[in-house]
Amino acid sequence: MRLTRRSLMAAASLGVLGGLAGRAPGARATQKFGIRAIEKIAWELASRPYQPVSDVLPPQIAALDFDGWRQIAFRPDKSLFPDPTDRFRLQAFHLGHLFRRAVHLNAIRDGKAQPIPYRNEDFDAGNSGLQAGLPADLGHAGWRFNYPLNAPDRHDELISFLGSSYFRFLGQGQVYGLSARGLSLGTGLLDNNEEFPFFRDFWFEAPEHGAGGDTVRFYALLDSPSLTGAYQFDLAPGEVSTLDVTLTLFARKPVYHLGVAPLTSMYFIGENDRHYNDRNKYDDYRPEMHDSDGLRMHFEGDDWIWRPLRNPQVQELSYFHSRKLQGFGLLQRDREFAVYQDIELAYHQRPSYWVEPLGDWGPGRLELVELATKDETADNIVVAWLPTEPLLPERPATYSYRISAGLEFEQPANLAQVVHTFHAPTGALGSKERRPPGSRRFMVDFSGGPLPSIGEDLSKLKLEVNVRGGRLLKAFMRTNAHVEGVRAFIDVVGVPVDTIYLDARLNGPDGPASETWSYRWKAE
Template sequence: MLAVFVARRAASFRNRLQIALPGVALAGCLFGVAPAHAFSLDDVTARAKKLAGQPYAAPVSNLPPVFARMQFADYIKIQPKMDQVEWKGDATPFKLGFYHQGMHFSTPVRISEVVDNRVQEIRYEPGRFDFGDLKLDRAATNKLGYAGFRVMYPVNRADKLDEVMSVLGASYFRVIGKGQVYGLSARGLAINTGLSEPEEFPAFREFWIERPKPQDKHLVFYALLDSQSATGAYRFELRPDNNAVLKVQARVFMRNPVKKLGIAPLTSMFLFGPNQMRDANNFRPALHDSNGLSIHTGDNEWIWRPLNNPKYVALSMFQVNNPRGFGLMQRGREFAAYEDLKDRYDLRPSAWIEPQGDWGRGKVELVEIPTPDETNDNIVSFWTPDQLPPKGTPIKADYTIHWTMDERGAVTKDLAWVKQTLRTAGEITQANLIRHLDGSLGFLVDFEGGPLADLPPNAPVQASFSVGDNAEVIENVLQPNPVTKGYRATLRIKVKDPNKVVEMREALVLDGKQVSETWSYQIPPGTALSTPSQAVK
């Protein structure tokens, strides 16, 4: 079953467009007549609750063969015509473009706009699209529709529209701010992620988008989610800026029991980095959309978990009641850290989830899936409640997603943070001063910022650390780093059984008080190899 799960996740198709499972459309209009009251989340919530009490109706593809057989290289040739975008004649700075059906997007989603509290469907028109050099019978598009939409806004220059949000496939969406390029994705809901059985992908079936007023700097839209096990109502409020902000209100109803429900899920890619030996044939020092999971617990602890590309599926759980925040982050913004002019990993944003209100007892979970290349999203993180409410009672989750390149700004200024984690083969210096690899593993952790820069050279900073039973600590040295005005911890260990996991934690302490976030690292089974010839590919 594990192989089935990995294969299912590996089918996640990226290439700068998130593709998972298709969104689907309802058979009929949910709101056939304009409501007499202001359209709101309550309208969608009522529909989601009613839908949860009905048997699940699986979507049926309406794609003709020429679209169903389409490959990605042809699909991306279908682009929206800029002179046919929604609201092109309106003064609002926001415009809407659409994604066409095709390939995995086998059923349409219904998209309506809300104007003065009146709901009107945005009808599919093939004339909105440029099909490039595709050899298509134009009659084949007569009964097709939209697969999703794009939000355009002049975030970089006042005279140029930029795509700042993409909503496409299942419940996936991506957002970028000024100077950023698309990287990791968010989802509406995750079901049974990280289990040996196939994951369930809920889909946004219908959207309602409020037409912004000319002076508005935000865009509001609603979504109805449906799947075999759950339904949901969502309100989104997008504010593009240097760091884009997306406010989310979710109301989820369970249709059937599930083994695991993931709230505010994030999906990303990690192939390799300085903490995991890379392919010697690749010129890039690092290749990832995110390189760590950051958690701010309800008990006010800050945790940093560097990511891995494991040999087998790895699941990490952090008991976090009433989380204050968590996110998949891209720490390290220097171009030299990636050396990639084509994909610009240095410009891909982090996503920081900030819960609103108390979420109760639960866990932040991290799923790491092996991948041979960067085309698969192999990292998933989410919060899962310890208990679900009874059927008919919604799970209420309000949160804000910050899409940012200011990772340091997400961590409290009162603590030092982990700037980088370096992995190396462990070594000893012989009597003749020649270095000798001794079969151990070495980790160098650079802490910087917060109170460290103002400490005197002789400050009694100490390293508080713990290592699991599957490893022996050979050396743990803490020394000031004059280059960063921080501290470098060097931890050398010998793994007892490389087929078992190793957990490690380290933090800086001064006068009995923790002055850094907690570095929490896992060596997955099968990856405790210390020489370059044994490096994980």
């Protein structure tokens, strides 16, 4: 979908666009407040020079350290925008510590937007030393919805927006792990000139309750030096919670590195790169530590790809080009507690996020950024869709998509999926077989799809391997009863300074029998 400044002006002249928020110059409500009103605010804001939101706080808040800030808790019996059924409870995060820029919250009542003021009495100050008397226009650091997600008598945190354009949400039986973002700008560029757009205003509609389940709609205004954006979110909680997002972007200047529907996660150590952490001498009892272990992609032509995540020695960028994106996501496929052995952080319950475009986004590429990290505290993984065409001031752009938060997502019934990736020196341990310098053996386990019915008979399968930047030494496969599938063995060799790109897939008599395993490796 494409909007132009001319079409927006025409709509405004006809009274199609709704009123502006209370803080917008010349605000005047002409019809029910909704996404068209946010688009007008964003369009007018983009026509003016960027004015950053002030991070100057009252002295008693500015002095808070992390321990003091986290003492301040929203009172659980309060809600900023009451739901008559008491299912959705809107609560706020207090300003302080790292969160110094205020966001402003608004309720939509009777078709009109009304500011939700800051109230000191909404918060329990704990031992923070926070005193009363702060101004009503102070604003909040962010917000969340609490909801009876896992039990009817307990309100769990369902979704939260806190910091820049970051947000997280959950389905049943999940604990927070990876994050989504409203937008990414310049992520992964070597000049370190990344922008972090900021959700500066939010508007909330009354939740809806029906036979199909509960839903709630809210809106947001995005701002940054390069662009502005109007966002509509529709949230439906459940076993797999879904968030439908529609956004329209207005550029202040040409934007060439725009990331749509970005996801951010943490990957520190896993089965496929333990040797890196052995070199780093990381001493820990836990075998693996990650919020996500792979990037799953679905492109036109029913092409499914699985790319295991890595913790590289230096930043690495990977691109996956396509004319039509069907979906992508950062998934946590390892769901066994024994893989992590962490009873506090519960990595096995971290959600997977799956993004599905609603409409054709046109040509572009998925960009995967993998940053080096020496601990599990840093979000070092980012993936987003980069459209081929730049965003220009005279050509606003609209995108719609759905994000799903779940523990498991269905695999096409005719395709096996990758469940393990390992690598080691070529040849068997103790063997006198010569190992060429720069060589490596990769072992990939495929499970599910048609493989259980094949059993021990591999005559109906063919292992297809493609290597770029190196040379394939040999490839073969064996049955693996432990995963009810097949283990592929791939030996490659390359020059240490070059990056090797590998793809592998199982093919059956009628076409692909598995998703495509994709990997990159630099010989040592």
